[in-house]
Amino acid sequence: MTEDTAARRRVPRGPGATASSPDYSRDEKGWNDDDSGKDVYSKVGVTAPRFGGGGRAARRGPPPPPQSLGELVEQNWEHIPPIIYTLLSCWTRFHKIGKADYVVWDEAHFGKFGSHYLKREFYFDVHPPLGKMIVAFVGLLSGYDGGFEFKSGEKYPPEVPYVAMRVLMAMFGVLMVPLAWYTSVELGLSWRACHLVALMVLLDVAWLCISRFILLDSMLLFFTFTTVFGLTKFHNQQWRSFSFDWWFWLAFTGFNIGCVSSVKLVGLFVTALVGLYTIEDLWEKFGDLRMSVRTQLWHWGARVACLIVLPILVYMASFKLHFMILSHSGPGDAQMSSLFQANLIGIDFSNNPLEVAYGSKLTLKNMGWGGGLLHSHVQTYPVGSEQQQVTCYHYKDINNDWVITPRWDEPPVDLHGPIRYLQHNDVIRLVHPATGRNLHSHNVPAPLSKLNNEVSCYGNATIGDFNDYWVVEVVDDINRGKHVDRIHSLTTRLRFRHQALGCYLKANTKGLPEWGFKQIEVSCDKTNDPRDMYSYWNVESHWNDRLPPGEMKLYRSPFLRDFWHLNVAMMTSNNALIPDPDKEDILASKPLEWPFMHTGLRMCGWGDNNTKYYLLGTPVVWWGSTISLFVGVGALVVYLMRQQRRYVDMEPREWDQFLYVGKIAFLGWFLHFAPFLIMGRVTYVHHYLPTLYFAVLMLGHLLDHFFFRPNRWTDRTKNAVFGACALTVIGTFWWFRGVAWGIDGPINDHWGLLWRKSWNIYEQL
Missing domain, CATH: 2.80.10.50 (Trefoil (Acidic Fibroblast Growth Factor, subunit A))
Known part of the structure; x- marks a missing residue:
């Protein structure tokens, strides 16, 4: 089996497999017991490929029961890399997580909101309630009673289990890494590209840093990742419409749309990506003259039920639970109508x-x-x-x-x-x-x-x-x-x-x-x-x-x-959260500063006695992924020009796959980034973190397209490119690990962090 054939498999084989050994990788319908594989470019029953493809494989029976640990590992080899990455993610997310024993950055807001839930006091915030209810649930599991005020910079008292709360919140960051792996697999990337995408998600210090505190961002990122994963899984079920798996992944995508939108309204951006995919999908089905009107209506009804009705119900359910829990008068009463307040315990309107x-x-x-x-x-x-x-x-x-x-x-x-x-x-x-x-x-x-x-x-x-x-x-x-x-x-x-x-x-x-x-x-x-x-x-x-x-x-x-x-x-x-012209916000930044990481964000006090955290990405991940967006658009233009001149650079199925992954990556990035350009509200660098994911997918896609997939490169060359990229990501992560794990002592004693003069790491503000 050639490298090109192996790269096109929906589930890549493990490095330890040989050409002569049977491949017991699992597909949606069963197990493959031969080397034929499943072609991600193929699509059965669709006249014109849309966002890409997932092919049909013959239904296979289950493999024989494993007779040894080696056979068990071989039959489940596809899951070994994500398991290893998950364990590594636990290490990066949990390492020194309790080092800062004080309220860091927006823990002052979201920890306080969690306290209101535990005390059942009504409050008001600009974000939907699901993420803050999860913070409260995490506090409840950790044994927190809701009595701490979470004042910014205040030291946590012994009765507040802040380490346990941070660990539970960091689990959302841990799960981002295996989700990135499995999404890359579903997108049809080769094993090398899957490894690089997982490494970039694992070792980006901005994602790492934001996941280690009591914040909403780790949940927002997690549900963004699950929504994209659900979309790719559903896409690969398109050739078996209305099967159980087809319905499951369609509903899974809709459920996660509801969840991500219920954490922050930024979740509507990934909703727009799913919406565009669905519009194009239904438009192509509308042009399929072999499809009956009844089937067309079933497809429309399924999308409406799972991608519109279900997310709305999830979103509304989070507010219903919000109102049920917050039954007592609190600091947010006045934002609600007088009739609503009249039903809160502690309000005397009934008198x-x-x-x-x-x-x-x-x-x-x-x-x-x-x-x-x-x-x-x-x-x-x-x-x-x-x-x-x-x-x-x-x-x-x-x-x-x-x-x-x-x-x-x-x-x-x-x-x-x-x-x-x-x-x-x-x-x-x-x-x-x-x-x-x-x-x-x-x-x-x-x-x-x-x-x-x-x-x-x-x-x-x-x-x-x-x-x-x-x-x-x-x-x-x-x-x-x-x-x-x-x-x-x-x-x-x-x-x-x-x-x-x-x-x-x-x-x-x-x-x-x-x-x-x-x-x-x-x-x-x-x-x-x-x-x-x-x-x-x-x-x-x-x-x-x-x-x-x-x-x-x-x-x-x-x-x-x-x-x-x-x-x-x-x-x-x-x-109304607009920049104040009378006051400079040293933490704020503008959207055009984010892709090339013009500045970071100080998450705490910068004194010599403080453990300091600086929200800054791993430079090669941010810069490389941003450059890949321009390269991807440029490559598309060149390919279209060459097609116009009747050059054939790819087979139709390869071209469809190139467009499919490119659309997911670029449109996902654009839909998350462009709205911030027209927003009047104040913005910060952490608003770019969901957007970064799609740029990383684009970088993995282009490395796969230009280096890991083509037959013109030898395995030695591909391994050299893969090794250089992996070592560069690992090396820069290790160099900047302190900004996420905490920097102690005078900041000027930690040299070598100022890769751009615009970073205010060493400035005394």
């Missing part, structure tokens, strides 16, 4: 008086997605009127309180007279009891929304004017419909129209600069869009001793409404 009256003290919740509470404080605007600031704030304090007060020309509230209920079209003043000032607007541009009027607090109990008047407009009531007479707390949706100017009180989606404490801008909107949710408000907390408490049965919030509300709030808050 709210139901009907709002003049003299009631209340808080007003903006009903835009993730909207906060109407807020004011003693600080003034540095621009515009320089009056007292009015904002939206997501945390509860006394500066969120307002009192319903009559107009200046009306008598004050008589606490011993008849109760006057608040109704539609009433003209009121909103008094801020903490400062005594009135909610006010005037013809002054808002600080951010220049086309809107500024909203401020002005005057006191005796000083004010007609610009303090607001008309209460009822939009509807969740329980009672559109036509209501009295305003209820929690359920009635309101708008506040400025009587003099005709504009509407509205919360922006942007935060103010540092002088506004990054709180949400509130302005008076001149456009009067009745569908704008950010001009809707409801009464959240409500205090009035003259009124009876409401009924809890009126305060039910449906899951789908809460699910949608939280997701929009997450995306809105994520988009």
